Amino acid sequence: MITISDIATKANVSAGTVDRVLHNRGGVSEKTAERVRKIVKEHDFKINAVASSLANKKSRTIAVLIPDYSETNTFWKDTRLGVEKALEEFLKFGVKLEVFIFQQFDASSYEAEFQKLIESNPDGAIIAPTFRNETAKHIPKIEANKIPYIFINIDLDGFKNISFLGQQxxxxxxxxxxxxxxxxxxxxxxxxxxxxxxxxxxxxxxxxxxxxxxxxxxxxxxxxxxxxxxxxxxxxxxxxxxxxxxxxxxxxxxxxxxxxxxxxxxxxxxxxxxxxxxxxxxxxxxxxxxxxxxxxxxxxxxxQQSFNQGYNAIKLMVDFLIEKKLPTSKMYSPIEILTKENI
Amino acid sequence: MITISDIATKANVSAGTVDRVLHNRGGVSEKTAERVRKIVKEHDFKINAVASSLANKKSRTIAVLIPDYSETNTFWKDTRLGVEKALEEFLKFGVKLEVFIFQQFDASSYEAEFQKLIESNPDGAIIAPTFRNETAKHIPKIEANKIPYIFINIDLDGFKNISFLGQQxxxxxxxxxxxxxxxxxxxxxxxxxxxxxxxxxxxxxxxxxxxxxxxxxxxxxxxxxxxxxxxxxxxxxxxxxxxxxxxxxxxxxxxxxxxxxxxxxxxxxxxxxxxxxxxxxxxxxxxxxxxxxxxxxxxxxxxQQSFNQGYNAIKLMVDFLIEKKLPTSKMYSPIEILTKENI
DNA sequence: TGTAGTTTCGTGTGCGCACACGCAAATATA
DNA sequence: TATATTTGCGTGTGCGCACACGAAACTACA
The missing domain is CATH 3.40.50.2300 (Response regulator)
Known part of the structure; x- marks a missing residue:
């Protein structure tokens, strides 16, 4: 497995310089940057996520904005469980979660929690955009902070969400x-x-x-x-x-x-x-x-496999934040048929 | 997040000693070992898998024994894809794969590949035990080497597989x-x-x-x-x-x-x-x-979601090998209904 | 030519852990 | 008591990377 310092040697620079190029940190002459990029590409070098996350003390916070569930309406419970499962898995990589819960049929509660989300200034957001107008009102603020966001369950057009997860x-x-x-x-x-x-x-x-x-x-x-x-x-x-x-x-x-x-x-x-x-x-x-x-x-x-929706939303966001993988713009969950016999 | 040296300080020993206790490496007096264990338990300390896999140069090999697929019989293709997806994900953690492919209806080819698997002496094995007698014949050898194994797709009784993944x-x-x-x-x-x-x-x-x-x-x-x-x-x-x-x-x-x-x-x-x-x-x-x-x-x-079966089999084995998590003995895949409208 | 400012880069340290090495204390042997 | 052996333990190094610090090299301007 090729390392940063391998690349550095090949490019006749130090590891620090390669690091700067890889992270677009600047302070590298275009000439050497290009040389490094070429070698990186030639060897299909990928940053070792394990070492990277170990060295990287900075933790990423992902905010989640979804409705509450009650005894009579547990629709959003599975989503929550999926989100929590993902958290457990990505805790090692310094991922943190901040969950904001609103009342499903109460637009003002949606707005209030949305506002809290914005104030928490997360690195990424997962949103169930239940109310169109209210969403349109608040989204610009998180866009202003360049926070990437994913829509879940409800697909609204006209937004710059990096992905949507839900059903057709x-x-x-x-x-x-x-x-x-x-x-x-x-x-x-x-x-x-x-x-x-x-x-x-x-x-x-x-x-x-x-x-x-x-x-x-x-x-x-x-x-x-x-x-x-x-x-x-x-x-x-x-x-x-x-x-x-x-x-x-x-x-x-x-x-x-x-x-x-x-x-x-x-x-x-x-x-x-x-x-x-x-x-x-x-x-x-x-x-x-x-x-x-x-x-x-x-x-x-x-x-619609809500559990997976929650899980995958987090996973996509983590991949985006850490490995800069751009997700597919629409991720349609499989349409699952449940009967007495197969639950 | 609590670290090994935190534990060491609390127990008035060095990090090395804690390490020995955690890995049952021996060379620690029972008295101090017990003290360390107690503190580990008190704080619910878990080894940081990221740092661990970075430090640990030793790679684990998982052997997979499944039937081939052909143009007219692609049943096992999804399983293969799931296995490969898992590999991609766990490569970072030093997991390697060795895939042995046999002809689905040919017991002798099964035996031959099984033999190769045994000779490759993997750290764990995923097996589709297509032939009962032949399986019974060879399993003792991998049990003798204390290699944990998981059955996939076909559930045979009377074996010490740590788990089964498949359908009811x-x-x-x-x-x-x-x-x-x-x-x-x-x-x-x-x-x-x-x-x-x-x-x-x-x-x-x-x-x-x-x-x-x-x-x-x-x-x-x-x-x-x-x-x-x-x-x-x-x-x-x-x-x-x-x-x-x-x-x-x-x-x-x-x-x-x-x-x-x-x-x-x-x-x-x-x-x-x-x-x-x-x-x-x-x-x-x-x-x-x-x-x-x-x-x-x-x-x-x-x-039966073969893709997930392949993926999860590897995942379970990795968790078992690295984090020593004992899997559930039977993991039944959801029974999925496919129609023209939901594929 | 001298000085200050800027650009470009190398070096060092630490993340948490695994493991080799070797030292000291305890025990055994003569 | 002197010496060999075993047991118990601390220390140091490196895994691959991120990032701070500071040193050259270069530029600008008087």
Whole structure:
């Protein structure tokens, strides 16, 4: 394995000079710099990350801005676990983490935590850009500090994020359509359940619905989609009443499509005689959803491997900060199908 | 972060002594050794892997014994890629790889490569124990040398492998049953295609078939399984003739279940008027299978993330060799469902 | 020509650990 | 008691790199 001082010898300079060239630290005449670069390239020299991180006392801090999870909404739990797993692995390399948690449906909490993130002045940031306008408002500040940032889970256009990790919403909806389709021998009369908060915030959900219905169009299978709106998922009584009332009104209802991660909330609220006739397709392997899946209240879940998203986001950022590897601009997570049988 | 010399100071000894204790190198009185151990435990001191691997010139060699892949059978390609990816990552830590490749259906080639592996005297081994008897014959030799080994893909009982990475065959067959079930509105008349070589060698396949049929039993769905044997998958003409002949004889045939990774071979050989009426469920996302999936000749594939199996096997072994982490004895890969829509 | 300022570079030290070397104290042997 | 042997331990060096310090070499200007 070739070392810096090997390069130095070959270039007739000292190790210090090679070091300056490698780190663009300046103070090297263009002539010798070029000579060194040539030899580095010739031998495909790569800095030994082990030795480098040992010598490098300076630690890099990566800030993470994601929503909180609660007992009833554990969607972001896996992401957190993935992030923490990555931390454990990269601690040796002097990577530190600063996690900022906001309330998923509260824009002001998002802004407040975003502000804290900026003030912590990290070396890199991982952000779940849940609110478009608020994101647009704060991003310039971290760009001004030349802090690289990665978007996770939600893909916003028009930003200079070095990468995005998440799912292709349309495609995952399309797959949901297929799963619903194969499960139904009868005509498809499907209720789509949405909540107010989701409708407002999350364009990913509408893309999923779009993908879902276009699958049926493509397959020439008759489809009747009925939108059912739930105002407040936290109000259990209300959910129960509205849902049972609305769904029982629908003639020949054959399936339930829940484009958010809240499928379990709805199937749990549903009267069992109603539910038993339905195929249910939902998203994300939260604990609650997995339980409903195990107990046959949900037929299929489509999951996006949040754990890996969290893990890989950190990994990409570390590679970028330490080895200057530019990540792919979009990293789409595999669209995973979960059934009772394979969890 | 606490260092060896910190420990040394606290224990009133020198760094060298602490080093001896940590590595059980001997030459330390039991009294001081105990004192050091206590302080190490108190502070939960862990050797800094970065500094350690920098100082440690000695490299560890991991031997890998897996089948070859060919153009028509790329099953083991992903495993190889995963292994190589891991190598790249651990090269910095002085990990070396020695890959031994045998012919998948040739026990003597397995034995020959196994012998070479033993002679190379590696620090650890990753083995796909394709042949039970031959494995039993050679394993004692690597156990005699105290070389830890991991089984991959095929789970044999009665060995002292420190871990197994692979799929739960029964469960994956069971899931295949479900996928076939939901795809069928009619009674299930399923042809199961096997090849002679597979029948002889691979108990995993029969477990898959077992899981498959038990799904239908559990669901009380009438099932008629018809076994179709193909002598030689490599003889394209023969495959074509036998298959079309046998399948056209079956009344009301509704599906094809291929418990091996060769689904693509069979669907490609099948007359399109026969195939168009069938749901096909197979295993493993080989290139050929994925192509057939894309072109709607296969309905579902069940995959076992071979890439990760290869990658993780190396990772586990590295952790074991360097950080002495004992791995879980069984690491079951997620049972992944592949469709045209999510590959 | 002399002095100050600038550019360009070499040297030295330390990151935390592994391991060889060798010294001192304890023990055995004569 | 003198000498050999063993046991227990401290010290020093190097792994490959980052970075501070300061020394030449060169430039500018009076």
């Amino acid at each position: 919403s349309y495609k995952s909806g399309y797959l949901a359509g297929k799963l619903m389709h194969v499960s139904l021998s009868k005509p498809a009369v499907i209720a789509v359940i949405q909540t107010k908060l989701n409708v407002e915030n999350n364009q990913a959900l509408s893309r999923r619905i779009q993908g879902f219905s276009e699958y049926f169009i493509k397959k020439d299978h008759p489809l009747e989609l009925i939108m059912v709106n739930i105002d407040d998922v936290l109000d259990a009584e209300m959910v129960k009443n509205t849902l049972n009332l609305e769904l029982s009104k629908i003639n020949g209802l054959s399936g339930l499509f829940v484009p958010s991660s809240r499928a379990s909330v709805f199937v749990n609220a549903l009267n069992s005689d109603l539910l038993s006739k339905l195929e249910v397709v939902g998203f994300d392997g939260t604990e609650q959803n997995l339980n409903s899946l195990k107990e046959d209240r949900i037929s299929f879940l489509i999951s | 065959s029964y469960k994956s067959g069971y899931l295949a049953g479900k996928l076939m079930h939901v795809s069928l509105s009619k009674p299930a008349v399923i042809a199961v295609i096997q090849t002679k070589l597979n029948v002889e060698n691979n108990q995993a396949l029969s477990r898959r078939i077992q899981g498959f049929s038990e799904y239908f039993i559990k669901k009380d769905h009438p099932l008629e399984l018809i076994m179709v044997n193909i002598d030689d998958v490599l003889d394209a003409e023969m495959v074509k003739n036998t298959l079309n002949l046998e399948l056209s004889k079956i009344n009301g045939l509704s599906g094809l279940f291929v418990p091996s990774s060769r689904a693509s071979v069979f669907v490609n050989a099948l007359n399109s008027d026969l195939l168009s009426k069938l749901e096909v469920v197979g295993f493993d996302g080989t290139e050929q299978n994925l192509n057939s999936l894309k072109e709607d000749r296969i309905s579902f594939l069940i995959s």
